[in-house]
Amino acid sequence: MSTAAKIVIVGAGRIAWHLGKRLKSKGLSVAQVISRTAEHAELLAQTLQCNWTNDWSELLSDADWILLAVRDDAIADVAGQLAPFSQDALVTHTSGGTPGAVLKPFFGRFGVFYPLQSFSFERSPVWSKIPFCVDAQEENDVLFLKKIAKTIGNLVYRVNDEQRSALHVAAVFANNFSNHCFSIAEKLLDEKNLTFELLHPLMEETLAKALQDSPARMQTGPAIRGDADTIRRHLALLQDHPDWKGLYKNLSESINPGLSI
Ligand SMILES: NC(=O)c1ccc[n+]([C@@H]2O[C@H](COP(=O)([O-])OP(=O)(O)OC[C@H]3O[C@@H](n4cnc5c(N)ncnc54)[C@H](OP(=O)(O)O)[C@@H]3O)[C@@H](O)[C@H]2O)c1
Missing domain, CATH: 1.10.1040.20 (ProC-like, C-terminal domain)
Incomplete structure (x- = not known):
């Protein structure tokens, strides 16, 4: 998968905003925001100038990478809602405290894209100083996540579930x-x-x-x-x-x- 991949961001909180804006500013293709609360999805999508929805079934069928940026406790539930519509996309969450394996029952290709920093709406992240801890089931997907992390940041580590x-x-x-x-x-x-x-x-x-x-x-x-x-x-x-x-x-x-x- 190349960095021209079509990206869908799920969630519209702190991580979704910061990662979404950073991905877009680096020329990556953020194509859709899906979030539970319509106004939140719409507001972020307006900023990213992309499609939005709060209906899981409207997930773009040609999405390449689905980035789950929802509350830890909602990851499995949201994964279950999206699974029937996700085709063969790579699906990752952004949580440090949640095993990547929680996605296994739902998707063939899954992983983790965890930026190790404290993100708030009030502060701009210093991307070059944020360690990105990535992992995926398939080696090609690990390479893809590393490439994305290098594009938006500088420090990239492969970290497995136990280490994370x-x-x-x-x-x-x-x-x-x-x-x-x-x-x-x-x-x-x-x-x-x-x-x-x-x-x-x-x-x-x-x-x-x-x-x-x-x-x-x-x-x-x-x-x-x-x-x-x-x-x-x-x-x-x-x-x-x-x-x-x-x-x-x-x-x-x-x-x-x-x-x-
Ligand atoms: N903030 C950080 O410093 C940080 C750092 C590294 C990793 N992370 C990880 O990033 C992920 C998101 O964290 P965040 O800080 O961005 O959280 P956040 O600002 O509180 O936003 C949480 C998002 O989760 C969605 N959500 C909550 N409950 C839901 C449910 N039951 N069903 C569907 N969606 C639900 C919300 O959707 P609506 O707004 O549409 O209601 C919201 O967009 C977490 O896994 C967290 O561990 C966070």
């Missing part, structure tokens, strides 16, 4: 959980009328160090030092926030299993 599951758990720790910790820190400062900006240099240094060397070697703070009295004082200060207190204790013990607090 681990990668996704790791990404949740690296991104979602660290961001939640930032959010707790912001609220703690807010309670004392302090600006979150006070922590910006520390946050920047944390990331710079973790990128420079193994984060395990770069760990600092009371837990790794074994400063149990300081930790007990912190836990007492978190008395009114039992959730955060539990997190603080668990994380401290994870950093230093020898702690007695």
Whole structure:
């Protein structure tokens, strides 16, 4: 399959918008948007200047690549709805946390096209820095997905289901959980009328160090030092926030299993 392939995007959320616009800007042929909510499908299709529908049976019969960009829990259901109309197209989802094998009952050619980044409507992706983790059942389809990823980005990896599951758990720790910790820190400062900006240099240094060397070697703070009295004082200060207190204790013990607090 060549990069002239006719592409159908299923879904009209964050990934559908960002990938759709990027594919189109690189001259690839986005031919249709299908999404559950008609207004969402229409709006994205207007931007991509392509056909749209919210009726699965109106899937273009000559589609070459169907890119499922729907919520993880809806992938199997949507795959089942599209399967009777998909002919011999390659069908991939974009989920890090969902095995490609969920598509196997529905399609002869299936795979995964997972861009490992956090996408929001408010920010423009830096495509050259996004790792694309691709996989497919057939070697020709892997080559096709790699070629597409190279066209719209720069970093391309072949990652199987088992590796991608681990990668996704790791990404949740690296991104979602660290961001939640930032959010707790912001609220703690807010309670004392302090600006979150006070922590910006520390946050920047944390990331710079973790990128420079193994984060395990770069760990600092009371837990790794074994400063149990300081930790007990912190836990007492978190008395009114039992959730955060539990997190603080668990994380401290994870950093230093020898702690007695
Ligand atoms: N956002 C990220 O940072 C990111 C990064 C990498 C991979 N991904 C993956 O990309 C996929 C889409 O994520 P997203 O962030 O784009 O999600 P999103 O912005 O929340 O959009 C979800 C889309 O799923 C559709 N949908 C939800 N429930 C559905 C159902 N029951 N039946 C049919 N369609 C349904 C919605 O359709 P309507 O709008 O038409 O209702 C919507 O277009 C997920 O598999 C996610 O794991 C996301």
